[in-house]
Amino acid sequence: MILRAAGLRKFYGEFCALDGVSLAVDAGEFVSIIGPNGAGKSTLINVLTGVLRPSAGSVHLNGREVTGIGPVRLARLGMARSFQLVQIFPDLTVLQTLQAAVVSRLGRGTRLFASLARDREVEAGALEVAGLFGLDDKRHTPSRQLPQGDKKLLDVASAFALRPEIILLDEPTSGVSTADKTAIMEILVSAGRRIGLKAIIQVEHDMDIVFGYSHRIIALHQGRVLADATPAAIQADAHVVDTVIGRKTVLPPGPR
Amino acid sequence: MTGRVVLALAGAGVLVVPCVAPTYHVLLMLPFMAYGVALLGLNLLFGYTGLVSFGHALFIGIGAYTGAFLTSKFGVRSLEAILVASAVLGALVAAPVAALCVRYVKIYFGMLTLAFGMVFYTFVLKFYRVTGGDEGTPYLRPSLLGFGLEEIPKTDYLIGPYYYYSLVVLALAAAVMWRVVHSPFGLCLKTIRDNPAKAETLGISVRRYRWYAFMISAVYASAGGALLGAPIGNVDPTLAYWTHSGNLVFMTLLGGFASFFGPLVGAFAFIYLEDALKSLAPSFWRLIFGAILAAIVIFAPGGLLGLVRRARPLGVSRA
Numbered sequence: 027m028i029l030r031a032a033g034l035r036k037f038y039g040e041f042c043a044l045d046g047v048s049l050a051v052d053a054g055e056f057v058s059i060i061g062p063n064g065a066g067k068s069t070l071i072n073v074l075t076g077v078l079r080p081s082a083g084s085v086h087l088n089g090r091e092v093t094g095i096g097p098v099r100l101a102r103l104g105m106a107r108s109f110q111l112v113q114i115f116p117d118l119t120v121l122q123t124l125q126a127a128v129v130s131r132l133g134r135g136t137r138l139f140a141s142l143a144r145d146r147e148v149e150a151g152a153l154e155v156a157g158l159f160g161l162d163d164k165r166h167t168p169s170r171q172l173p174q175g176d177k178k179l180l181d182v183a184s185a186f187a188l189r190p191e192i193i194l195l196d197e198p199t200s201g202v203s204t205a206d207k208t209a210i211m212e213i214l215v216s217a218g219r220r221i222g223l224k225a226i227i228q229v230e231h232d233m234d235i236v237f238g239y240s241h242r243i244i245a246l247h248q249g250r251v252l253a254d255a256t257p258a259a260i261q262a263d264a265h266v267v268d269t270v271i272g273r274k275t276v277l278p279p280g281p282r
Numbered sequence: 283m284t285g286r287v288v289l290a291l292a293g294a295g296v297l298v299v300p301c302v303a304p305t306y307h308v309l310l311m312l313p314f315m316a317y318g319v320a321l322l323g324l325n326l327l328f329g330y331t332g333l334v335s336f337g338h339a340l341f342i343g344i345g346a347y348t349g350a351f352l353t354s355k356f357g358v359r360s361l362e363a364i365l366v367a368s369a370v371l372g373a374l375v376a377a378p379v380a381a382l383c384v385r386y387v388k389i390y391f392g393m394l395t396l397a398f399g400m401v402f403y404t405f406v407l408k409f410y411r412v413t414g415g416d417e418g419t420p421y422l423r424p425s426l427l428g429f430g431l432e433e434i435p436k437t438d439y440l441i442g443p444y445y446y447y448s449l450v451v452l453a454l455a456a457a458v459m460w461r462v463v464h465s466p467f468g469l470c471l472k473t474i475r476d477n478p479a480k481a482e483t484l485g486i487s488v489r490r491y492r493w494y495a496f497m498i499s500a501v502y503a504s505a506g507g508a509l510l511g512a513p514i515g516n517v518d519p520t521l522a523y524w525t526h527s528g529n530l531v532f533m534t535l536l537g538g539f540a541s542f543f544g545p546l547v548g549a550f551a552f553i554y555l556e557d558a559l560k561s562l563a564p565s566f567w568r569l570i571f572g573a574i575l576a577a578i579v580i581f582a583p584g585g586l587l588g589l590v591r592r593a594r595p596l597g598v599s600r601a
Contacts, residue, residue, distance in 0.1 A: 101485030115476035126473045129466040130485040138467045139458075145466065184484060
């Protein structure tokens with residue numbers, strides 16, 4: 027078991043955003059978290075990634091308690107994330123962005139007088155990930171000049187460059203045209219295999235993506251886990267479909 | 283390529299200044315070089331880490347007072363020793379100040395640095411017995427590389443040996459800073475400037491790196507202060523006053539914080555502009571200075587070097 031969360035509660039004043047959420051993710055799994063707006067998805071992601079400290083409950087990564095330890099240490103321990111609203115370094119090029127992640131992974135950030143340009147290992151690590159994400163042609167483009175889809179890819183690519191064991195993707199395809207969504211997911215999954223990623227958790231609204239890629243789906247509703255099952259079992263559960271997904275959605279078949 | 287040519291020309295220019303320029307202009311170059319050292323450090327914080335300090339005159343003051351105390355009270359005249367002592371003292375003071383300041387960003391960071399600057403200013407102003415209060419402390423002529431140079435007139439000392447000594451210190455400081463901003467460490471600072479939240483998720487500890495950047499900038503500013511004080515010959519609290527901190531930010535904006543050499547251009551332009559305006563309009567020069575600053579912020583946020591870059595559209599941007 028890579029990631030385990032037990033009895034997570036989070037209060038914002040009187041409001042209870044998470045009301046006893048437990049979940050576990052094993053090696054080899056692609057898990058999607060779904061739920062209507064206000065179900066607690068963002069809070070859950072922020073608690074799992076150590077940004078928020080839960081009011082109660084704990085998070086364990088590889089058997090080690092990581093509750094609320096913050097993103098910096100989690101990144102070192104092998105958990106990476108991407109954001110719903112794309113996060114880039116506007117003035118840095120694609121290559122520099124990926125180099126920063128590799129520098130951080132190799133613990134070379136305090137090399138004050140070393141030449142970054144002559145660090146072949148950092149450059150190779152960055153270019154490898156750029157290649158996996160199809161960004162190598164744009165390696166010298168400043169991030170702010172990239173098209174939206176490439177910004178999204180770069181955000182995720184820089185997380186991959188940390189070579190994490192597990193990655194949490196907060197709406198990896200939001201703000202991207204329907205045509206590009208599948209392409210992005212294909213890149214993600216194959217890049218994950220190449221860098222030895224053990225598990226992916228995503229929060230996603232697009233049910234085609236959720237049902238097309240997940241091994242397991244966790245449905246949140248009003249801060250609780252409504253269902254935690256395979257896509258097939260979720261589809262068969264009329265209550266979950268009614269509450270979380272909506273009747274109109276035509277559900278595609280199970281994982282590819 | 284153009285950049286290297288310009289740099290080589292500028293380097294050759296400053297080398298021959300004492301031989302060709304009138305004494306008055308050679309003397310004006312001394313504060314330029316001292317500020318240059320300080321601003322290289324300040325811009326690591328400003329341009330590369332995204333933090334604007336309004337308190338770095340504190341470190342200029344530490345450097346200048348270190349030189350004054352060592353030469354006039356402790357009989358230490360070696361400028362090398364003064365520079366090292368200034369850097370060490372600057373770092374010692376900066377360590378706790380930086381630890382507190384880097385917990386804040388933007389205006390809060392600026393205000394906190396301003397507050398620490400004011401505390402130091404008041405300290406040197408009020409502790410009359412130690413610092414000489416507003417009369418200041420004499421900064422006796424320092425020896426250079428073991429040469430006392432007492433026998434030559436002060437002006438000859440300043441426009442000759444002291445000029446070249448300052449130039450070497452500035453060149454070394456620039457070379458070291460060049461390495462720092464092009465190192466893996468420098469890249470981490472840029473990620474923090476651009477997007478601190480994202481930097482954290484990449485495992486880069488924002489506070490820790492901001493602290494490092496602050497420390498380096500304080501060491502540079504202290505060394506710059508030590509160089510600045512000697513030609514004046516007397517160190518008083520105005521060096522540590524907050525308007526002096528403001529001048530440092532002005533110089534950086536004037537030249538352009540987005541480029542490595544921007545602050546040096548800014549220091550040079552500031553000193554000559556101030557000198558020209560003071561003689562042209564003795565009672566209005568601050569007014570004109572203020573108008574220039576406003577115009578730069580509005581029309582040329584990239585400073586003088588930013589204007590040059592814009593005129594040269596194919597110029598490679600150095601992030």
